[in-house]
Amino acid sequence: MSETLNTERLTADTNGIRRAAELLKAGKLVAFGTETVYGLGALASSDTAVARIFAAKGRPRFNPLISHLADAESAFAQADLHGRIKDMAYALADKFWPGPLTMVLPRGSHSTVSDLAAAGLNTLALRVPRGKTALALLREVGAPIAAPSANISGTVSPSDASHVLRSLDGRIDAVLDSGPCSVGVESTVLDLTRDTPVLLRPGGVTLEELTALCGPIQHPDDFAEALPSSPGRLASHYAPSLPVRLDAYDVRPNEALLAFGPALSNAGLTWNLSETGNLEEAAARLFAGLRFLDAEGTKRGLTCIAAQPIPRQGLGLAIRDRLRRAAEPRPLSQALG
Ligand code: TXA
Ligand code: MG
Incomplete structure (x- = not known):
């Protein structure tokens, strides 16, 4: 428009x-x-x-x-x-x-x-x-x-x-x-x-x-994992500008952390979805957290968002699905901004 x-x-x-x-x-x-x-x-x-x-x-x-x-x-x-x-x-x-x-x-x-x-x-x-x-x-x-x-x-x-x-x-x-x-x-x-x-x-x-x-x-057993095999679906979605690394058990010096439950110990810039591991709280804080880590991480020169594992149950299925799509490779038009 x-x-x-x-x-x-x-x-x-x-x-x-x-x-x-x-x-x-x-x-x-x-x-x-x-x-x-x-x-x-x-x-x-x-x-x-x-x-x-x-x-x-x-x-x-x-x-x-x-x-x-x-x-x-x-x-x-x-x-x-x-x-x-x-x-x-x-x-x-x-x-x-x-x-x-x-x-x-x-x-x-x-x-x-x-x-x-x-x-x-x-x-x-x-x-x-x-x-x-x-x-x-x-x-x-x-x-x-x-x-x-x-x-x-x-x-x-x-x-x-x-x-x-x-x-x-x-x-x-x-x-x-x-x-x-x-x-x-x-x-x-x-x-x-x-x-x-x-x-x-x-x-x-x-x-x-x-x-x-x-x-x-x-x-699909796990939406996230099943995505790439669905031909024609727009896999990349919910995408921040920084790439996302899923199911992270460690956090690297160049990464911001999207935590769930107890945060990884050496994390710098962190957004905890729910310190107590509550999936309702995590869902409510998901999109604000991605936005925060994306903006603040970029400002600090970080180049990736590491996401701690989310259980495959209850609202965890929706959260995993959104994170997986955020982590998909971007179409060229999006990659170019
Ligand atoms: O929570 C929500 O559902 C929000 C709020 C605003 O209500 N809306 C939302 O809309 O997420 P949208 O357009 O982002 O997602 C709608 C989804 C899409 O995945 C679309 O492909 C699917 O619903 N959809 C819509 N009509 C469909 C149909 N006839 N058959 C299959 N999928 C359909
Ligand atoms: Mg939408």
């Missing part, structure tokens, strides 16, 4: 939420806080509004967006639900909505979501967030809001309004500041359109919680 916009800063009070809703209804771009990360919202029914999301983020157009709604009833009105899929969708909504779960469902013939937001697919990703501000905003708009994470495509996701402004100030119409996000990693994306549900992205609702409700779920 070549035009420069004046990005309005809105506080998450009644007036701010009303103003944000008004802008969205007028086809404008508004970033808003959810419990997972900040989303970059636009009216999902409007191809032109949605096109502006792709332009502001520099996001490939074949990558579909999640549509956000205020409750399960309005979400399911966008889908075409029958039989087993319907039962499972309602059970999942009952347990996890509002919350950090995104369901991929058959797209309904009455869906108002634009082709561009759905990337032309006959499925639709739907989510009812539990962040208070997000819910109030969605209620006020009363229509599906398409919202990817509010960052330049491929870079670290924003868990705070200041992160949004650092990359999108002047490229979007407003940001609705509801403070830091409580969960801190994106929603879990579960595809219900196959015979067995497929976990497409580990996130804020854990695989263990989903399996307890749905039975067997298809998923």
Whole structure:
């Protein structure tokens, strides 16, 4: 997008939420806080509004967006639900909505979501967030809001309004500041359109919680390790400018440390995700930590971020997935800045 916009800063009070809703209804771009990360919202029914999301983020157009709604009833009105899929969708909504779960469902013939937001697919990703501000905003708009994470495509996701402004100030119409996000990693994306549900992205609702409700779920044993074999997927994502070294049991003189549990003893510049080894705390501190180590490490002449091992359970699966993508080799365009 070549035009420069004046990005309005809105506080998450009644007036701010009303103003944000008004802008969205007028086809404008508004970033808003959810419990997972900040989303970059636009009216999902409007191809032109949605096109502006792709332009502001520099996001490939074949990558579909999640549509956000205020409750399960309005979400399911966008889908075409029958039989087993319907039962499972309602059970999942009952347990996890509002919350950090995104369901991929058959797209309904009455869906108002634009082709561009759905990337032309006959499925639709739907989510009812539990962040208070997000819910109030969605209620006020009363229509599906398409919202990817509010960052330049491929870079670290924003868990705070200041992160949004650092990359999108002047490229979007407003940001609705509801403070830091409580969960801190994106929603879990579960595809219900196959015979067995497929976990497409580990996130804020854990695989263990989903399996307890749905039975067997298809998923790579460890998302992170399985990535490079998935042809055509954009592996590099959530990428700081410094390279990341995974599962580090030592820290080298040129490295900043992303610690988990007791930090490695000879570490200099360190961000501890959770000194007590708590995965919820670690997820909430992940993206802020990557940003901090990247900026401060670069300033101090460090050339790498070493990440201590994270367990493959609970929210650890989502954290490992984000770290692995942060560690992937960057496409040339990103490597060149
Ligand atoms: O927590 C979140 O989910 C945040 C907040 C803002 O809600 N949103 C977010 O959106 O992370 P985004 O666009 O960064 O990630 C959406 C993911 C992508 O991996 C996309 O490929 C997938 O959902 N997705 C969307 N529609 C899909 C569909 N019809 N089938 C399969 N995957 C889909
Ligand atoms: Mg994203």
